[in-house]
Amino acid sequence: xxxxxxxxxxxxxxxxxxxxLACAAPAAMAAxxxxxxxxxxxxxxxxxxDVIARAISDELTAELGQSVIVxxxxxxxxxxxxxxxxxxxxxxxxxLLADVPFTIVPALYGERVKYDAAKDFAPISLLGLxxxxxxxxxxxxxxxVADLVEMAKAKPGSISxxxxxxxxxxxxxxxxxxxxxxxxxxHIPYKGASAAANDLAGGQxxxxxxxxxxxxxxxxxGKIRPLAVSSPQRQAxxxxxxxFEEAGVPNMTVQSWWGLVAPAKTPAxxxxxxxxxxxxxxxxxxxxxxxxxxxxxxxADTSAKALQALLTADFARWQDVVKRAGVKFx
Numbered sequence: 001x002x003x004x005x006x007x008x009x010x011x012x013x014x015x016x017x018x019x020x021l022a023c024a025a026p027a028a029m030a031a032x033x034x035x036x037x038x039x040x041x042x043x044x045x046x047x048x049x050d051v052i053a054r055a056i057s058d059e060l061t062a063e064l065g066q067s068v069i070v071x072x073x074x075x076x077x078x079x080x081x082x083x084x085x086x087x088x089x090x091x092x093x094x095x096l097l098a099d100v101p102f103t104i105v106p107a108l109y110g111e112r113v114k115y116d117a118a119k120d121f122a123p124i125s126l127l128g129l130x131x132x133x134x135x136x137x138x139x140x141x142x143x144x145v146a147d148l149v150e151m152a153k154a155k156p157g158s159i160s161x162x163x164x165x166x167x168x169x170x171x172x173x174x175x176x177x178x179x180x181x182x183x184x185x186x187h188i189p190y191k192g193a194s195a196a197a198n199d200l201a202g203g204q205x206x207x208x209x210x211x212x213x214x215x216x217x218x219x220x221x222g223k224i225r226p227l228a229v230s231s232p233q234r235q236a237x238x239x240x241x242x243x244f245e246e247a248g249v250p251n252m253t254v255q256s257w258w259g260l261v262a263p264a265k266t267p268a269x270x271x272x273x274x275x276x277x278x279x280x281x282x283x284x285x286x287x288x289x290x291x292x293x294x295x296x297x298x299x300a301d302t303s304a305k306a307l308q309a310l311l312t313a314d315f316a317r318w319q320d321v322v323k324r325a326g327v328k329f330x
Contacts, residue, residue: 052258055286197218
């Protein structure tokens with residue numbers, strides 16, 4: 001049965017309107033970006049995260065044809081800047097430069113964190129990796145991780161290990177080492193990894209985890225000595241330093257990392273545009289040079305998928321370490 005003419009007209013108008021909306025949505029997404037983009041760094045200017053954000057912002061500006069501005073929103077161990085981005089409109093114009101505390105903070109502070117790091121963000125790109133080294137003083141008797149474990153088991157609580165502060169990656173690496181080897185070390189927290197490295201060189205503590213950029217001058221000067229590195233393979237700059245896996249301690253392949261994320265529910269076409277642009281940015285020799293200058297290696301796979309895999313592993317790892325080691329903050 002045929003429809004009356006008025007109904008046919010209404011149906012035709014509805015179909016035309018639906019078609020127009022369907023065409024308009026991709027066109028609107030294709031126009032992204034139409035205004036400057038901000039990358040929020042949840043720390044003060046000058047640190048590794050800030051350097052990395054500024055390195056990629058220059059190249060991303062060229063790729064997207066819009067200004068990419070770095071904005072520092074420091075405080076509360078990265079929570080202030082991270083919470084700010086989580087609450088922003090998911091339109092691709094406010095992004096976050098995330099790093100290791102992004103996955104550690106939820107494990108340490110639980111319900112006090114005003115965002116859900118695992119659910120409130122969408123990955124864009126894995127930017128860089130930097131392994132942790134276990135350093136000792138030159139006079140320390142242990143020549144290997146096995147020697148250290150043997151000494152620590154013979155006299156539990158007799159060997160000190162410094163860190164960059166309670167809840168820092170260097171602290172949790174110490175806890176992870178103790179959990180994986182069954183030893184007991186005396187944790188000495190400092191206000192920053194550099195302070196711990198300096199006291200290690202001075203002999204006030206006997207061991208400490210840190211990155212090579214933090215310890216490079218002391219290492220080059222022969223004031224501290226590495227026993228192992230936490231990367232999957234040995235590092236080109238320290239070919240004689242074994243990985244923890246080679247040293248007989250499994251489950252210690254952990255690296256500092258940096259990534260770019262957006263608020264969750266950012267439209268898929270916008271994320272795809274950012275993914276594509278960042279793939280090109282991370283292949284830039286200029287970007288690689290600037291990151292290498294602060295001791296950060298650009299991984300072979302910088303995709304959103306690679307960042308998501310890392311995040312998933314890190315969330316689970318630090319929840320487990322904090323729970324098993326009984327790390328608590330009042």
